[in-house]
Amino acid sequence: MLQLHITDEISRLRAVVLGRADSNGPVPKLENAYDPKSAEHIKAGTYPKDEDMVKEMDAVARIFKKYDVKVFRPDKIEDYNQIFSRDIAFVIEDKFIKANILEDRSKEIDALHDVIDQIDASKIIEFPEDAHIEGGDVMPWGDYIFVGTYYGDDYSDFITARTNMKAVRHLQKLFPHKKVKHFNLRKSNTIARDNALHLDCCFQPIGKGKAIIHKEGFLEEKEYEWLVNFFGIDNCFHIDKDEMYHMNSNIFSISPEVIISEKNFTRLNTWLRSQGFTVEEVPYSEIAKQEGLLRCTTMPLIRD
Incomplete structure (x- = not known):
């Protein structure tokens, strides 16, 4: 059995699910794009190719191997995007929480039966149908769980709004x-x-x-300020709109000292090294075209 254990974003990683990119199917039609960045690349004819994304994910798999992390991969579903394993489920403490994600993507969780079969059934949690949540919005951090959401009455108008307040209350x-x-x-x-x-x-x-923080990502100034005060202004690395667009905050910690980052994040990686981190650089710019990066493609199961 897997003894799940996740209480934060940084403790030493022991087991993780890494998505896969070998059978994404044809380039989606523009009207089927789930986010504006994918739509941009569909329009421009620069949508990423499977073989390029496979290479990028293999680079991450090699780093996990180097640090002796057990890696699970989903079963292959033909012509189906299975890159972003963080969206479909997440672990808090010893609970495996199935996300309520876009209906079109509901098959993805079934491809994880290798993992799910090893989890005590009483620890597997499903949210009510109307409580929408995705793992990219959820961050356990010691006594806290940080959650991204959208408060607006026009929530349902945004395909980019993935976690609602019902889910926040359910988490509590x-x-x-x-x-x-x-x-x-x-x-x-x-x-x-x-x-x-x-x-x-x-x-x-x-x-x-x-x-790492991008001020304009937050609609409420006071919520952004709460985070800056929580960590301390001098401890916050602020990224601009372009860096946010390229996903500079979407890196991934293997331990408190070791971070996997994209090789083109020059300003960030320089700063991380100046703060004493070991930075393992990988190419991930093709995957970034779908508005996700290293954190989105990984779902930690066990950290020390």
């Missing part, structure tokens, strides 16, 4: 001993630079008390 019920802190994120169906698809697209805590 499931983890009454935690403080569930929610953040209202900026959404756009059409302009990728104005869209924080998930919380991890505009914020991520890392080791040594530091965090």
Whole structure:
């Protein structure tokens, strides 16, 4: 059996699910794009090819191997996007929580039966149908669970709004001993630079008390300020719109000291090294075209 254990974003990683990119099927039709960045690349004819994304994910798999992390991969579903394993489920403490994701993507969780079969059934949790949640919006952090959401009455108009307040309240019920802190994120169906698809697209805590943050991703100034005060202004690395667009906050911690990052994130990677982190660089710019990066493609199961 898998003894699930996740209490934060940075403790030493022991087991993880890494998505797969070998059978995504044809380039989606524009009207079927789930986010504005994918739509941009569909229009421009630059939508990523399977073979390029497979190479990128293999580079991450090699780093996991180097650090002796057990890696699970989903079963292959022909012609189906299975890259973003973070969206479909997430672990908090010893609970495996199935996400309520876009209806078109519901098959993805079935491809994880290798993992699910090894989890105590009483630890597997499904949310009510009308409580929408995706793993990219959920970050356990010690006594806190940080959650990205969207408060607007026009929630249903945004395909980019993936976690609603019903889900936030449900999380609080499931983890009454935690403080569930929610953040209202900026959404756009059409302009990728104005869209924080998930919380991890505009914020991520890392080791040594530091965090990466994009101020404009937050609709409420006071919520952004709460985070900056929580971590301390000097511990926050602020990214601009372009860096947010290229997914600079969507890196992934293997431990408090070791971070996997995209090789083109020059300013970020330089800063991380100056703060004493080991940065394992990988090419991930093709995957980034679908508005997701390293955190989105990984679902941690066990951290020390």
